[in-house]
Structure formats: structure tokens, C-alpha cells
Amino acid sequence: MKRESTKDDRSVLKRARIFSGLGEADRAALAAIAVRRRYRRGESIFSEGALAVGFYVVAKGQVKVFKLSPDGKEQIIRIVTPGEQFAEAAALSGGEYPVNAQALRDCELVFFDAERFCDLIISNPQLAVNMIAALCRLLRGLVDMVEELSLKDVSARLAKYLLDLSLRARKAGQPGDTVELPITKTELAARLGTVSETLSRTLAKLAEAGVIAVQGSTIQLLDRDALAETAAGLRS
Numbered sequence: 001m002k003r004e005s006t007k008d009d010r011s012v013l014k015r016a017r018i019f020s021g022l023g024e025a026d027r028a029a030l031a032a033i034a035v036r037r038r039y040r041r042g043e044s045i046f047s048e049g050a051l052a053v054g055f056y057v058v059a060k061g062q063v064k065v066f067k068l069s070p071d072g073k074e075q076i077i078r079i080v081t082p083g084e085q086f087a088e089a090a091a092l093s094g095g096e097y098p099v100n101a102q103a104l105r106d107c108e109l110v111f112f113d114a115e116r117f118c119d120l121i122i123s124n125p126q127l128a129v130n131m132i133a134a135l136c137r138l139l140r141g142l143v144d145m146v147e148e149l150s151l152k153d154v155s156a157r158l159a160k161y162l163l164d165l166s167l168r169a170r171k172a173g174q175p176g177d178t179v180e181l182p183i184t185k186t187e188l189a190a191r192l193g194t195v196s197e198t199l200s201r202t203l204a205k206l207a208e209a210g211v212i213a214v215q216g217s218t219i220q221l222l223d224r225d226a227l228a229e230t231a232a233g234l235r236s
Helices: 010-015 024-033 088-093 114-122 125-151 154-171 185-191 196-208 224-231
Strands: 002-005 034-039 044-046 054-060 063-068 074-080 100-103 107-113 178-180 212-215 218-221
Touching (some): 010 054, 074 185, 088 114, 088 125, 154 224
Antiparallel strands (some): 034 107, 054 107, 178 218
């Protein structure tokens, strides 16, 4: 990992949802305390139980946030993409990181020291509001994950994941009828709380039913209504 002081990360900060609504002066103040960090694919960013000294915004690449069971089984909590932040709750609570974080791809991250960031919050109400909103989104996402893992089968979880990918594509101005998996199928299985074999069978089942078409990591959504019914648990 290579570290370097960040003199001007305003373009990255401007894209970050957590810093939306801030003016140039505020972003300049943030850039002054930011540190750019680079990680290679597969490199650990922090481990569960380590002191939470700060949080990160992804500038480039992808980060996997996950937990490991005592027997080594992995449960992916989030896949963090450019413009998103992670570890903010742990950093601001002054405790330990409750999860692990690892670079899924070669990454460039912008790191914020918790103490220096808190000093900025005290003098910037808008930044405080943004942090509260970010923590609320994180909590809502975790609640949704618990609901999916406890109440929905693998078909429903996969269908919802594909629909969410399509929705993000449409928000980005793309048709959304075809989606590209941003992670490997092994990683997707862990994200959905299952194993690769079960995921493969579920993909094949949806394909045989004419709901989707699978070509490697590219998935075409052929019947969105059926996919929505599957996500809602109305059909298996």
C-alpha cells in the first residue's frame, strides 16, 4: 500500500454522496485532512476488531466489506463502489471495526482520520446532517439485509439483486435490460448468503423459466414482471 498526502481531492469529494450539498470552501477543508491510499486487489484494508481510527471514501475500484464465521465462512455485507464511503459508523463511535474490508479490485481510497473529521463536523452543521443521513442509509441497508437473509430464499435474494443492478443502470442513463455482475459469482454467492453451487442452480432455474438469460457475467432480464414476483416471494 502506498500513501500520499492529498492536496486536492475535491473532484472525488464532489462525487461522494456523503459530502453532497457542501460548498467549495468546505470541500477544500475536507481535502486538507484527506489522505489518499492505494491498495492492490486482495489486499486487506482493515480487519475486524482493529481500532477504528477513521473512515474511507472510494475514489477508484471496489471494496468488499464482510464478516467471517468461526469456521471461515464469508458473509459479504457490502460492495462499496466509487463515490461511496465505508467504516464511518465505527470510526465516529470511537470503537473497533466490526467487519473486515478488502480491496476487490486495485483501489484508490480517500481516508479521513476520525478525530480531525469530528473537529470539522463541530463547525459545519451541513456536514453533520450529511453524516446522519449516511448512517441512516447504512442502517436501512443492514435491516434490509437481515430481512432478506432470514425471510427470503436464494431465488428471491438473487432476483432483488438483479433488479437493483438494473435500477442503478437506469439511474445512470442506461436501458437496464442487461446488467453486468460487478463481482464474481463466488463473491455474489457470499453476498446473498449462499454457496456457489446453489447460486449456479438458481441462475440456471431462472434461465430455464425464461426469466433471464446468462452469458458469463452478463445477465439479460427477459421478464421483469416475473423477476419482481420472484423477488417478492410470490413465485419460486
